[in-house]
Amino acid sequence: MKSILITGCNRGLGLGFVKALVRDRNPPNQIIATCRNLDNAKELQEIANENKNVHIILLDVTQTETFPNFASQVEEIVKDDGLNVLFNNAGCSPKSTRINFVNTEQLVDTYLVNTVAPILLTKALLPVLKKASEVNKDLPLGSSRSAIINMSSILGSISANDNGGLYPYRCSKAALNMATKSLSIDLQKDGILVTALHPGWVKTNLGGPGAPMEVESSVKGCMEVIRHLSEKHNGALYQWDGKKLEW
Template structure:
């Protein structure tokens, strides 16, 4: 895996994934980390200052009209090798849960960040993903060739939903699961693997303090899963420890 782009890296899981990537025994040549406001990501900036393979780019996943220009910025980093991995990590979850509290604006914003943004960013970066796949045409389907990883959640599983509520988040994650499945079919002929990962219930601003997993534990597992992904995971739904989840 020469290059990986991770969205939403100012804190939480995105920042944790970047940390584990740069500290890996065989780190990627280019780790492209995005955040909305670089000035508000001091820890990420510090990592980039200490690691020449870390590149920070500004990206708001809601602003889809900036994606073509963003793709050119990514190309200037990866060059002829293309982009091996796009990790759509940036996410959002409003506080309201039950049907009598949900608002249309919450649904729209959550879908914009959790579903529309990842789909449109994938579309914008397809030429670079295809370039990486072609560059490694004889390699097995994996993140060393080309892959799109969508951060999902077990809360997006229809089968596992026994509690109801959480309409914006559940529905947006169920939608990105469906997008993952469609992408896995559409991009298979080009050698691009597509899968989604559930990070577990993690102690982040979104997950809350009652979550059982630390960011470090989750991200350590996620990076291990990334390195082990293969053709059987295409169109799949796995969690941070590699366990397969039901749709």
């Protein structure tokens, strides 16, 4: 892939993906990384200063009215090549989410970040995604042509839910899974692959210190999945090691 855009890169998995991509034996020509505040993204800035192919763009995914202007900034970077991969990685999860403690603000705010933002950002970036697909029309569906990856979670799987609770996060990711399926149908005619990816339970701010996986391990596995995306992945949910998960 010549270009990839990753949201939420100031820390955690987003930052981990940027680190892995710049070290890759065949790194993308353009790595576009977003963050909300440069003051909280010192390490990301250091990476950008050392790698000319890394571009930082400020983006608060809750401010959906800024998406058209953001899309214009992306177009200025990728130009006539278009955008090969949109990775909707930014996400959030409130802490106390058992039924006795969940509230309206938690539900609405989480849905905005985890579901509404990826849908509307995809909408805003469709022109550059379609451009990449057209430029690479001789290639099969995949990340080398044009792909949208939505960072989901097994916690959004209805069939795998055997613990209950986590209402804001579970419901928002289940909704994102539905959006992934619909987008995969709507955009297949344009040669754009859409899939959902579960990174595992990872030691990040969201996953917590007790998670069993390190960021590096999750990122390494996810990158292999992304590299080998094909038509079979379209409209489905896969985890970091390539295993297909049930909705």
